[in-house]
Amino acid sequence: xxxxxxxxxxxxxxxxxxxxxxxxxxxxxxxxxxxxxxxxxxxxxxxxxxxxxxxxxxxxxxxxxxxxxxxxxxxxxxxxxxxxxxxxxxxxxxxxxxxxxxxxxxxxxxxxxxxxxxxxxxxxxxxxxxxxxxxxxxxxxxxxxxxxxxxxxxxxxxxxxxxxxxxxxxxxxxxxxxxxxxxxxxxxxxxxxxxxx
Amino acid sequence: xxxxxxxxxxxxxxxxxxxxxxxxxxxxxxxxxxxxxxxxxxxxxxxxxxxxxxxxxxxxxxxxxxxxxxxxxxxxxxxxxxxxxxxxxxxxxxxxxxxxxxxxxxxxxxxxxxxxxxxxxxxxxxxxxxxxxxxxxxxxxxxxxxxxxxxxxxxxxxxxxxxxxxxxxxxxxxxxxxxxxxxxxxxxxxxxxxxxxxxxxxxxxxxxxxxxxxxxxxxxxxxxxxxxxxxxxxxxxxxxxxxxxxxxxxxxxxxxxxxxxxxxxxxxxxxxxxxxxxxxxxxxxxxxxxxxxxxxxxxxxxxxxxxxxxxxxxxxxxxxxxxxxxxxxxxxxxxxxxxxxxxxxxxxxxxxxxxxxxxxxxxxxxxxxxxxxxxxxxxxxxxxxxxxxxxxxxxxxxxxxxxxxxxxxxxxxxxxxxxxxxxxxxxxxxxxxxxxxxxxxxxxxxxxxxxxxxxxxxxxxxxxxxxxxxxxxxxxxxxxxxxxxxxxxxxxxxxxxxxxxxxxxxxxxxxxxxxxxxxxxxxxxxxxxxxxxxxxxxxxxxxxxxxxxxxxxxxxxxxxxxxxxxxxxxxxxxxxxxxxxxxxxxxxxxxxxxxxxxx
Numbered sequence: 001x002x003x004x005x006x007x008x009x010x011x012x013x014x015x016x017x018x019x020x021x022x023x024x025x026x027x028x029x030x031x032x033x034x035x036x037x038x039x040x041x042x043x044x045x046x047x048x049x050x051x052x053x054x055x056x057x058x059x060x061x062x063x064x065x066x067x068x069x070x071x072x073x074x075x076x077x078x079x080x081x082x083x084x085x086x087x088x089x090x091x092x093x094x095x096x097x098x099x100x101x102x103x104x105x106x107x108x109x110x111x112x113x114x115x116x117x118x119x120x121x122x123x124x125x126x127x128x129x130x131x132x133x134x135x136x137x138x139x140x141x142x143x144x145x146x147x148x149x150x151x152x153x154x155x156x157x158x159x160x161x162x163x164x165x166x167x168x169x170x171x172x173x174x175x176x177x178x179x180x181x182x183x184x185x186x187x188x189x190x191x192x193x194x195x196x197x
Numbered sequence: 198x199x200x201x202x203x204x205x206x207x208x209x210x211x212x213x214x215x216x217x218x219x220x221x222x223x224x225x226x227x228x229x230x231x232x233x234x235x236x237x238x239x240x241x242x243x244x245x246x247x248x249x250x251x252x253x254x255x256x257x258x259x260x261x262x263x264x265x266x267x268x269x270x271x272x273x274x275x276x277x278x279x280x281x282x283x284x285x286x287x288x289x290x291x292x293x294x295x296x297x298x299x300x301x302x303x304x305x306x307x308x309x310x311x312x313x314x315x316x317x318x319x320x321x322x323x324x325x326x327x328x329x330x331x332x333x334x335x336x337x338x339x340x341x342x343x344x345x346x347x348x349x350x351x352x353x354x355x356x357x358x359x360x361x362x363x364x365x366x367x368x369x370x371x372x373x374x375x376x377x378x379x380x381x382x383x384x385x386x387x388x389x390x391x392x393x394x395x396x397x398x399x400x401x402x403x404x405x406x407x408x409x410x411x412x413x414x415x416x417x418x419x420x421x422x423x424x425x426x427x428x429x430x431x432x433x434x435x436x437x438x439x440x441x442x443x444x445x446x447x448x449x450x451x452x453x454x455x456x457x458x459x460x461x462x463x464x465x466x467x468x469x470x471x472x473x474x475x476x477x478x479x480x481x482x483x484x485x486x487x488x489x490x491x492x493x494x495x496x497x498x499x500x501x502x503x504x505x506x507x508x509x510x511x512x513x514x515x516x517x518x519x520x521x522x523x524x525x526x527x528x529x530x531x532x533x534x535x536x537x538x539x540x541x542x543x544x545x546x547x548x549x550x551x552x553x554x555x556x557x558x559x560x561x562x563x564x565x566x567x568x569x570x571x572x573x574x575x576x577x578x579x580x581x582x583x584x585x586x587x588x589x590x591x592x593x594x595x596x597x598x599x600x601x602x603x604x605x606x607x608x609x610x611x612x613x614x615x616x617x618x619x620x621x622x623x624x625x626x627x628x629x630x631x632x633x634x635x636x637x638x639x640x641x642x643x644x645x646x647x648x649x650x651x652x653x654x655x656x657x658x659x660x661x662x663x664x665x666x667x668x669x670x671x672x673x674x675x676x677x678x679x680x681x682x683x684x685x686x687x688x689x690x691x692x693x694x695x696x697x698x699x700x701x702x703x704x705x706x707x708x709x710x711x712x713x714x715x716x717x718x719x720x721x722x723x724x725x726x727x728x729x730x731x732x733x734x735x736x737x738x739x740x741x742x743x744x745x746x747x748x749x750x751x752x753x754x755x756x757x758x759x760x761x762x763x764x765x766x767x768x769x770x771x772x773x774x775x776x777x778x779x780x781x782x783x784x785x786x787x788x789x790x791x792x793x794x795x796x
Binding site: 020021022023024025026027028053054055056057058059060068069073076077078079081082085086095098099102140143144145147148149151152153154156157165166168169171172173174175176177178179180181182184185186187188 | 248250260262263264265266267268269270273274276280282283285300390391392393394395397428429430431432433440441465488489490491492551552553556557558599600601603604605608609610611613614615617618620624649650651652654
């Protein structure tokens with residue numbers, strides 16, 4: 001259940017992220033592996049406490065130990081101001097404009113997704129390309145950057161569902177507290193108990 | 198001059214002061230100062246403008262568990278600070294660029310409890326003897342301000358040894374050690390950790406080229422040490438706080454200081470003023486902004502800590518910024534000047550097979566120093582360039598970064614998945630990074646930006662920096678040589694680049710226009726003459742005798758070595774001389790003093 005995106009926006013964003021970082025048969029697309037969930041959690045970060053900006057630690061629990069990434073960390077009051085400004089924009093508030101007005105990610109996504117339209121996912125590839133080309137650079141930059149974050153960042157942030165992005169590149173992610181043996185470091189053999197290689 | 202320790206706990210005002218010394222910054226310099234001064238019985242208050250993610254400030258001062266193998270929060274979401282929107286910095290190459298050409302993240306060394314020590318991968322080499330006498334040993338260079346240090350390697354050696362013990366440095370000085378290393382009074386506290394796989398290719402190739410690679414001295418435990426475990430090779434090292442505390446710098450020193458009961462650490466305390474008395478020659482304390490107050494309440498409250506001594510350890514960017522903002526210490530007009538980085542020559546090679554350099558073990562396990570020492574070919578290259586000499590830096594045999602950083606390089610489109618799978622810029626990449634000696638130039642400096650401020654209305658620090666042609670000539674000599682080593686090691690393609698980038702094409706460099714190096718050096722150089730230096734040979738401001746600088750801003754030259762161990766050793770020396778104590782020569786026992794049960 002999305003917290004900030006409407007179901008239609010979520011569907012459009014999923015398709016747009018898949019166009020930006022597509023499934024090529026080996027590596028999955030950024031959208032179909034949860035990219036829109038990643039963005040939704042970021043745009044709605046302050047609807048929960050602590051906000052979903054910095055995941056917890058020390059261990060993910062995927063290679064032993066207690067799973068603690070879900071316990072997001074508190075922000076300081078000023079860190080909250082910085083992240084709210086990135087997400088919500090400055091809105092004319094002087095306290096948020098020492099470097100000038102900031103257009104927030106919520107507005108950039110809302111405007112970009114409106115240009116793409118609710119029927120975006122139903123268009124043919126040429127139609128989708130034309131709509132994407134009609135969006136602004138800020139939106140397309142965010143789409144790509146957040147697509148990379150989603151697909152190859154830790155799954156706790158909402159993308160890279162079930163480690164699908166990492167599986168595509170044989171990347172193990174967090175291996176604490178197991179770590180690697182000295183032999184695995186020095187000999188360079190492929191060995192990953194979870195990926196089965 | 199010293200009034201001696203008040204033998205009070207850090208929180209209790211005695212004789213009109215809150216503590217014997219207030220320390221600004223909790224990185225390797227400030228943490229070392231805290232440990233040395235508290236061991237001598239002094240009470241200290243350590244201020245840091247950043248958050249505390251490092252250790253509990255309540256006994257037994259265990260880890261907080263905030264560090265984790267999470268690429269997003271460490272490399273994309275600024276957890277270690279400074280947040281570039283809250284605390285922007287500005288950059289220009291020369292005055293001809295106007296007020297600035299960039300605003301944002303400029304050499305952002307972490308602003309967090311533990312400072313730069315948290316993100317570093319812990320390569321901790323000592324300097325060589327001749328680094329302390331560059332002018333005498335090698336002579337002047339036109340356009341640069343080459344100086345001898347006012348102290349020698351021998352003066353510093355006992356404190357190098359102490360810093361290695363406090364942090365816990367793993368290395369080797371035997372037949373397999375660095376043949377160019379300076380003399381040592383004793384062995385490393387620990388043996389080196391596991392060699393990374395890629396060095397099985399690069400080390401033999403470097404040796405075939407007549408170079409002398411060696412196992413990097415590293416502040417990463419290879420065995421249990423000081424109650425902290427051996428590194429388990431998780432691979433998230435450079436840019437990450439260690440989730441198991443296998444890196445000692447600076448958690449070891451801060452914890453030791455806290456355990457004395459004489460140290461109070463105050464996070465989110467942004468020092469904005471060093472308070473001086475009516476004479477202007479004596480500091481009485483430090484004022485800071487309490488950043489725990491919410492922005493809605495207006496400007497943060499100002500808090501004053503009164504102290505007999507001030508130790509400024511905010512790093513070579515923030516320390517001169519504070520001095521310039523406060524207006525003290527600058528009768529020589531040298532504060533902020535002679536800013537140095539390391540000129541990074543990046544020699545990159547692609548391999549047919551995965552190197553695992555980005556995912557397993559320490560970030561770098563081997564170095565070579567040959568381009569610091571030089572040879573006949575390097576002397577000939579200097580002559581060709583019209584320079585008296587060339588000095589490069591340590592060459593780090595290492596790999597690349599994580600997959601998010603790699604993914605961002607390739608750009609959107611249908612090629613992206615194949616590029617990631619191929620991973621020519623991560624798993625199949627090998628990088629020689631030379632941290633080249635950067636010559637001091639008075640026009641390279643930190644000053645206060647005329648109009649850009651941080652969110653609290655304080656002028657942003659501004660970098661004005663362009664490289665001396667010595668750095669470029671060194672790169673031109675060493676770059677092709679290292680490319681041939683990589684080819685011999687099996688690379689199928691190689692390329693040489695640099696940070697800062699060369700030419701106007703630098704605007705498109707993924708590392709940006711400004712130097713990417715986090716080795717920030719100079720800006721408050723030490724010397725024997727108050728007319729042309731900021732601090733005396735003991736690190737104290739010539740103008741304000743009870744303010745001591747304990748970070749890399751005091752370095753008169755950059756050398757070609759990472760600055761951390763040397764700045765910690767200098768901090769130890771300065772604080773021992775201030776407190777009248779001697780370096781502890783008892784090695785920290787492996788496994789103690791913190792028992793696992795205490796954690």
